[in-house]
Amino acid sequence: MLRPDPRRCLTATATAALLVVDAWFDVTTSQPGPELATAVAMAVCAELPMAALCTVLAVRALPSRTRDKAPDTDRSDLQVNAAT
Template identity: 55%
Template sequence: MALMTPQFQARRSPLEGARPGRAARRAALPRPATVLTGAGLALLPWMVVLAKTLPQAAEVSHWSTAWIGLDAMLAAGLTGTGVLLRRCDPRVVPVAAATAALLLVDAWFDVTTSAGTGGQGMALLLAAGAELPLAALCAAVAARRTG
C-alpha cells in the first residue's frame, strides 16, 4: 500500500489516457514560442556569415521599385492607422504595430544606405524629424489599444 501513496505514484501526462484528437495532435506540434525563439537564435550565426561575406558595395537592380514599394506600404499603413483610429476600430492595433515596424525599417535603411553620401544629412533629418516620431506614435497607438 505504501507504493500507492501520492508521493510514490508515477506522474501522468495530462494527455495520457485522453482519446487522440485535436489536443493530442496540438501537443505534438512545436509551440510557436519555441519556433520563434529558435528562428531568432538561428539568425545569429547567419549574421556572422553575412558580415564576413557580403560586399561593401553592390549594384542593385530595381532599386527605385523597392523604395517606392516600401513608401507605398508606409502610405497605406499611415493612412489606414489614421482612418481606423478615427473610427475607434479595434483593427487599428495590428495596422499601427506594422506601420511602426515599417517606419523603423525605412529610417534604418535610409540612414545606412546614405552613409558617406551627400544625402546622409537629409536621411538623418527625416529619421529624427519624421520616421522615428511617427513610429513612436504608431507604437503608442498599438500599445494603448491593447491594454
C-alpha cells in the same frame, strides 16, 4: 482613431515597424555628405517620431485586462462535505 476598433493595433504596429526599417535603411545606404545628413534629418524629425506615435496608438488599442470580466474565483459553487 475616432472608432474604437481593436484591429487598428495591427495596422499601427506594422506601420511603426516599417517606418523604423525605412529610417534604418535610408541612413545605412546613403553616401557620406549631404545625402547622409538628409537621411538622418528625415529619420530623426519625421520617421522615428511617427513610429513612436504609431506604437502609442497600438498600445492604446490593446484590450485592457481590467476591462474584461474576470472569472469568478470565490468557488462558492463548490460544496465541501465535512462528513467524509
